[in-house]
Amino acid sequence: MSADAAELSFEQILGRLQDVVERLESGELPLERSLSVFEEGVRLSRLGATRLDEAEARVEELLGDSGQTKPLHDVRTEP
Numbered sequence: 001m002s003a004d005a006a007e008l009s010f011e012q013i014l015g016r017l018q019d020v021v022e023r024l025e026s027g028e029l030p031l032e033r034s035l036s037v038f039e040e041g042v043r044l045s046r047l048g049a050t051r052l053d054e055a056e057a058r059v060e061e062l063l064g065d066s067g068q069t070k071p072l073h074d075v076r077t078e079p
Helices: 010-026 031-063 072-077
Strands: none
Touching (some): 010 031
């Protein structure tokens, strides 16, 4: 994965994945190019899944064990 891909926002990742799907569904790419585009899609999908996991972890941290939100200063000061 390129360094610039790691800097993409989740929304940008989704946009690029949509582009990958459209290129593959067009059926106009030669086999080797299709494989390359598919590989890009897999990388983007994994990066998007990682971003979602990170967001879920942040939400769980904010909610804590009780399911109630914590004040943000409490979250930052907990070890």
